[in-house]
Amino acid sequence: MNGTLSPLTSTKAITREKLKNQLQHAVFLLLSLPSLTAYAQDTAAQERTLLGETAQARSEILADRFQMELLSALNAAMAAQGPQGAIGVCASTAPMIAAQLSQESGASVRRTALRTRNPLAIADATEQEVMQSWATAPLDENGSPKRWSSWEGDEYRYMRAIPTMPLCLTCHGEQIDPGLSAIIRAYYPEDQATGFTAGQLRGAFSIRWDEATLLRVAAGEN
Numbered sequence: 001m002n003g004t005l006s007p008l009t010s011t012k013a014i015t016r017e018k019l020k021n022q023l024q025h026a027v028f029l030l031l032s033l034p035s036l037t038a039y040a041q042d043t044a045a046q047e048r049t050l051l052g053e054t055a056q057a058r059s060e061i062l063a064d065r066f067q068m069e070l071l072s073a074l075n076a077a078m079a080a081q082g083p084q085g086a087i088g089v090c091a092s093t094a095p096m097i098a099a100q101l102s103q104e105s106g107a108s109v110r111r112t113a114l115r116t117r118n119p120l121a122i123a124d125a126t127e128q129e130v131m132q133s134w135a136t137a138p139l140d141e142n143g144s145p146k147r148w149s150s151w152e153g154d155e156y157r158y159m160r161a162i163p164t165m166p167l168c169l170t171c172h173g174e175q176i177d178p179g180l181s182a183i184i185r186a187y188y189p190e191d192q193a194t195g196f197t198a199g200q201l202r203g204a205f206s207i208r209w210d211e212a213t214l215l216r217v218a219a220g221e222n
């Protein structure tokens, strides 16, 4: 019976062959794992960069609109009704614009400050840190309000400085008309947003995007 394999030997040989194949496969997988992981990480990083760029561009537009809509409402009210009437613009129009821009965009859009008039605008830790770095110089070397943006966990955050302009001093300055001051106090007993001078940081636009919203926006659904 020389030359022919016994059934037992042949099964063993096949099993060994199978094992060898499986081992080779496993080694191949193990060897390629780091590069697969690197590839996945690369793609995720690229996706984040793209989503961040989308968020950045949209935040710029949102902050522009917030600024323009609020300033024109404020200017019109100051001219038509004087500062006492214009308080309503800051008190109701500003939150309304913020809510409308948030709803339209899917982002959370608001104003915040280091010293607030409305306690709802109190800054969180990130906002405080960013604004502290801008406090005395809210404009960059080109004269534009400073910007900051970053991922924070699953959120993309954008901020833009709001400088104090001469127009703002009527209600946020060092000397506020006593009648006006009384009205402000009545609405905002915890007001801290006075004592500013022109050129100082008054506050910031703060815009936050969650990643799921950004994925929808980038996919063109929003």
Ligand code: HEC
Residues within 6 Å of the ligand: 074, 083, 084, 085, 086, 087, 090, 091, 092, 094, 095, 111, 112, 113, 115, 116, 117, 118, 119, 121, 162, 163, 164, 165, 167, 168, 169, 170, 171, 172, 193, 202, 203, 204
């Ligand atoms: C007519 C008075 C008035 C004028 C003028 C005015 N503000 Fe205000 N400001 C207010 C009131 C009232 C609030 C509180 C609004 C609210 O309830 O959200 C406020 C709130 C703010 C906030 C939100 C943070 C906080 O302190 O609650 C910022 C930022 C701000 N003002 C910036 C400005 C800037 C910049 C100007 C000038 C372009 C300006 N304001 C002019 C009355 C005024």
